[in-house]
Amino acid sequence: xxxxxxxxxxxxxxxxxxxxxxxxxxxxxxxxxxxxxxxxxxxxxxxxxxxxxxxxxxxxxxxxxxxxxxxxxxxxxxxxxxxxxxxxxxxxxxxxxxxxxxxxxxxxxxxxxxxxxxxxxxxxxxxxxxxxxxxxxxxxxxxxxxxxxxxxxxxxxxxxxxxxxxxxxxxxxxxxxxxxxxxxxxxxxxxxxxxxxxxxxxxxxxxxxxxxxxxxxxxxxxxxxxxxxxxxxxxxxxxxxxxxxxxxxxxxxxxxxxxxxxxxxxxxxxxxxxxxxxxxxxxxxxxxxxxxxxxxxxxxxxxxxxxxxxxxxxxxxxxxxxxxxxxxxx
Amino acid sequence: xxxxxxxxxxxxxxxxxxxxxxxxxxxxxxxxxxxxxxxxxxxxxxxxxxxxxxxxxxxxxxxxxxxxxxxxxxxxxxxxxxxxxxxxxxxxxxxxxxxxxxxxxxxxxxxxxxxxxxxxxxxxxxxxxxxxxxxxxxxxxxxxxxxxxxxxxxxxxxxxxxxxxxxxxxxxxxxxxxxxxxxxxxxxxxxxxxxxxxxxxxxxxxxxxxxxxxxxxxxxxxxxxxxxxxxxxxxxxxxxxxxxxxxxxxxxxxxxxxxxxxxxx
Numbered sequence: 001x002x003x004x005x006x007x008x009x010x011x012x013x014x015x016x017x018x019x020x021x022x023x024x025x026x027x028x029x030x031x032x033x034x035x036x037x038x039x040x041x042x043x044x045x046x047x048x049x050x051x052x053x054x055x056x057x058x059x060x061x062x063x064x065x066x067x068x069x070x071x072x073x074x075x076x077x078x079x080x081x082x083x084x085x086x087x088x089x090x091x092x093x094x095x096x097x098x099x100x101x102x103x104x105x106x107x108x109x110x111x112x113x114x115x116x117x118x119x120x121x122x123x124x125x126x127x128x129x130x131x132x133x134x135x136x137x138x139x140x141x142x143x144x145x146x147x148x149x150x151x152x153x154x155x156x157x158x159x160x161x162x163x164x165x166x167x168x169x170x171x172x173x174x175x176x177x178x179x180x181x182x183x184x185x186x187x188x189x190x191x192x193x194x195x196x197x198x199x200x201x202x203x204x205x206x207x208x209x210x211x212x213x214x215x216x217x218x219x220x221x222x223x224x225x226x227x228x229x230x231x232x233x234x235x236x237x238x239x240x241x242x243x244x245x246x247x248x249x250x251x252x253x254x255x256x257x258x259x260x261x262x263x264x265x266x267x268x269x270x271x272x273x274x275x276x277x278x279x280x281x282x283x284x285x286x287x288x289x290x291x292x293x294x295x296x297x298x299x300x301x302x303x304x305x306x307x308x309x310x311x312x313x314x315x316x317x318x319x320x321x322x323x324x325x326x327x328x329x330x
Numbered sequence: 331x332x333x334x335x336x337x338x339x340x341x342x343x344x345x346x347x348x349x350x351x352x353x354x355x356x357x358x359x360x361x362x363x364x365x366x367x368x369x370x371x372x373x374x375x376x377x378x379x380x381x382x383x384x385x386x387x388x389x390x391x392x393x394x395x396x397x398x399x400x401x402x403x404x405x406x407x408x409x410x411x412x413x414x415x416x417x418x419x420x421x422x423x424x425x426x427x428x429x430x431x432x433x434x435x436x437x438x439x440x441x442x443x444x445x446x447x448x449x450x451x452x453x454x455x456x457x458x459x460x461x462x463x464x465x466x467x468x469x470x471x472x473x474x475x476x477x478x479x480x481x482x483x484x485x486x487x488x489x490x491x492x493x494x495x496x497x498x499x500x501x502x503x504x505x506x507x508x509x510x511x512x513x514x515x516x517x518x519x520x521x522x523x524x525x526x527x528x529x530x531x532x533x534x535x536x537x538x539x540x541x542x543x544x545x546x547x548x549x550x551x552x553x554x555x556x557x558x559x560x561x562x563x564x565x566x567x568x569x570x571x572x573x574x575x576x577x578x579x580x581x582x583x584x585x586x587x588x589x590x591x592x593x594x595x
Contacts, residue, residue, distance in 0.1 A: 081420040214434055216421050217483065223383050224412035225434045225487070226404035271421040 004275070007268050011282035015063065018289035022059040023051070026296055057188045062292045063285040064191070065183075065251050068198050068243035070284020071277055073258025074265075075205045078212035078273030079236050080141050083266070084321075086259035087244040090144065090237055091127040091151030096248035097179060098155040098162075099123020104175050105162040116178075117193050117249040124245020127151050128237055137230055141219075144233065181252035181307025183292050194246040201243025202281070204235045209274035216273065254307045256314020257284050257291075263321070334358050334491055334522050335380060335410065339389030342372075342379050349375045351546040352389060359490060362517035363524045364533040364554070367543035368567055373526045374415060376543065377493050380524070381412040407435035411489035415496045415526075417480050419468040425479045426464040429454055432486030454486040455479075458512055474505030481512060491522040499528060510536040530571070534558055534582040542566060558582050 024035050028050045038047030039056065072087035080089075087093060103109040103119035134147035159179070166172035211232045214222035223229055247254070261283040262276055269275040288306075291313065295304045333356035342350040349372045357363060357380070365373045378384045380391055382398040391398045393409055411432070419428055432454065433447040443451075455461045458478040463471060468479060477497060484492055494513070498506040506529065514536050517523045527533045533540055533554060540557040542550040544566045550557045558580075563571045569584040 210434065210437070210439070214431055216419055216423060216428065217431055218414060218417060218420065220378070220383060220414040221412065221417055221483075223403075224381050224407060224410070224414075225431065226402075226407035227434075228403060266421075270427065271423050272427065273421065 003268060004270060007265075007279055008282065011279060011286065014286045015282055015289075018286045018293075019059055019063060021293055022062060022289045023055050025293060026050070026055055028054075053187065057186050057191050058183045058292070059289065060191050061186050061194070061250060062183055062289045064194060064198055065247040065254065066257055066285040066288025067281040068201065068247045068284070069254065069258040069288070070261040071202060071205050071281040072240040072244045073284070074262035074273070074276045074280035075208055075212065075236055076240065076258075077262050078276065079208070079215065079233070080145065081215060083263055084259070086256070087240055088152065088253075088255065088258070090148035090240060091131050091155065092124045092237075092241045092245045093248050093253055094152040094155035094159075095127030095130075096120040096124040096245040097253050098159050099126070100178065100249055100252075101159050101162050101175050104178060105166065105171070113187075114189060114193055117190060117246070120249025121197060121245055123155070124241045124249065127155070127245070128241040131237055132234065135233075144237075177305070178252050179307075180305035181254040181310075182303075182305045183251055183295075184303060186250060190250045194250045197246035198243045201239045201241070201246070204239030204242065206277060208232055208235050208239070209277050212273035212277075252305075252307055254288070254310050256310045256317070257288055260314050260317050261287055263317075332358070335391065335393055337376075337380060337389065337391045340376075340379060340386050340391065341388040342375055342384055343387050344375065344384075349546050350379065350386075353543075353546075353548050355380075355541060355548065355551075357491060357522050357524050359522045360517060360520050361522060361538045362514055362536060363522075364537035364540045365524060365526045365543065366528070366530065366533050366540055366557075371543040372546040373543055374495055377412075377495050377524070377526055381410055381493050382406050383412070404435045407489075408487060409490050411484040411487055411492045413480060413484045413492065413494040413497055416500070418476060422467045422469040424464065425460065425466055425468055425471070425482075426451060426455070428468050428479060429464075429482045429486045432483040435487050450488060451482075451486050454482040457485055457516070458482045459508075474501055474508070477501060477505065477509055478512070481509070485516070489521070491524070492516065494523070494525045496526050496528065498532065506532060530558060530563075530567075530582045530584060534580045554582075555580050564588055 023039065024032055030038065030047055030050060034047045035051055038051035041048065069087055076085040076087060076089060077083055099122045100116050100120035103115045109116040130151050131147045134150060135143045163172050163175055166175060211222065211227045214225045214227055219229060262280045265279045265283050266276055269279055291309045292306055295306050295309050298304055335357040337353060337355040339352045339354065340350055341352045365376060367373050375384065379386055393401065393406065398406060429451045430443055430447065433443055433450060436447065437443060455464055458481045460478040460482050463475055463479055468476060471479060481497065498509045501509060510532050513523050513525055517538065537554055539552065540554045541548055542557050542562065549566060550562055563569055567584065568588045570586040570588055572583040572585050574581050
């Protein structure tokens with residue numbers, strides 16, 4: 001058996017372990033039997049509440065968001081044929097964050113609990129429309145990147161404006177903390193809200209796998225092999241918006257997972273962009289669950305934000321990438 | 331001979347610039363056609379339009395009588411193979427994996443390559459003497475080796491017609507000759523092959539027919555010795571060339587740039 005054939009099963013097993021760890025470890029100090037009984041048993045005690053209302057949504061969201069980021073990162077890197085692309089590049093993360101921040105700013109999020117994620121998803125959808133309009137009908141990768149950068153910059157400017165005009169320091173702090181990205185205090189309602197969008201996004205992204213393989217030969221050759229690249233780009237942008245937009249909407253901005261995971265797993269699938277998609281989805285789920293375990297395991301007065309931890313892991317990885325690229329081109 | 335691929339009154343614009351001014355061209359199976367002309371003549375644009383990658387402004391391209399625009403992209407891809415200029419691989423995949431990409435027009439949406447596809451890949455690699463490169467990473471091959479693998483990729487889809495854009499540019503003399511031998515062998519085996527060339531010596535020697543483009547139109551078409559006359563080389567290429575024969579095959583070697591011709595234009 002080659003490394004390639006065991007990769008997906010191995011990642012799936014790792015994901016099960018990460019999920020188990022995420023469910024069984026936490027500040028409530030439940031023993032493993034207590035936790036399992038709380039999760040699967042019929043009683044309605046405090047253990048059941050901790051497991052079903054706090055840990056289960058947190059673990060599920062961690063896996064779903066990690067998978068979304070890993071999958072979207074792998075798809076974008078394949079489409080752009082650039083290992084430094086990440087899901088935020090096409091503007092959906094920034095716009096989703098803006099949409100969510102606007103509900104915080106206007107106080108809508110206090111009025112009903114799902115206003116914030118719904119605002120985030122609306123922001124992501126607005127970004128898709130804007131990027132598609134800006135990038136035009138051709139499939140050019142440069143215009144797509146430029147459109148994404150423009151949308152991201154504009155969303156960041158408006159997010160800053162909302163912070164600037166925040167009615168009180170507490171409102172500003174609430175926005176900043178939300179922007180840092182976290183999985184704590186999320187409910188099953190968040191899971192149910194995000195799940196349909198994410199599944200739709202996963203399907204759209206998975207359907208681009210073969211075209212991404214063809215793009216190994218460049219855009220012209222891929223077109224000549226029978227792929228309509230403008231349609232592929234639309235699926236990619238929509239798919240990313242659905243899953244990463246929903247991820248950002250429920251958990252805030254979580255960086256680097258979509259950059260690091262595809263990059264680490266690419267050599268293990270023989271650099272084939274299509275084969276990287278499922279591997280990167282599983283790997284993203286594992287990495288985000290582990291990062292969230294780190295968040296809960298490190299006892300700080302203020303709980304560390306997940307986005308901060310992924311950035312702390314991801315940024316040094318970027319340094320290593322720069323050094324390696326320099327060595328290879330020298 | 332009936333034409334497999336036919337361009338009629340083909341006009342193509344890139345942005346606002348008119349590149350092809352209404353030209354007619356027939357390509358058939360079992361012949362090696364050289365598309366030649368100076369830089370900016372419209373050779374690559376013509377090849378892309380013939381491959382269905384550019385929509386014409388006016389006129390049309392037909393494959394066995396059917397307009398390209400009316401064909402599903404995948405069925406067009408099964409008939410016409412296209413080898414872009416300076417192609418390569420963006421990821422370090424193996425040569426066999428790269429060549430397998432040429433089978434995509436034959437694969438169902440979620441179907442994995444089967445024995446039939448493996449056989450086509452092996453045959454394509456063998457046809458370009460690249461079988462020994464199958465397990466090597468494409469990014470680590472030399473220019474000549476990479477060219478053979480890319481040619482094999484275009485052949486793996488078993489197209490009836492192959493359109494190749496400057497496949498020999500950047501190759502050393504040995505590999506140029508070798509690549510042209512491969513293309514000629516393909517035409518002898520029954521494929522239609524149209525190839526954009528800058529090297530007039532290779533064009534004169536290997537092609538069954540030459541199509542000389544200048545300023546977005548065809549200025550001459552026919553047997554190499556007829557197309558590459560001294561007058562045309564002077565008016566289109568602005569060069570004086572040496573003509574001769576070696577072993578019954580013609581050669582043309584561009585020799586002097588014609589300064590006066592440039593000033594006269």
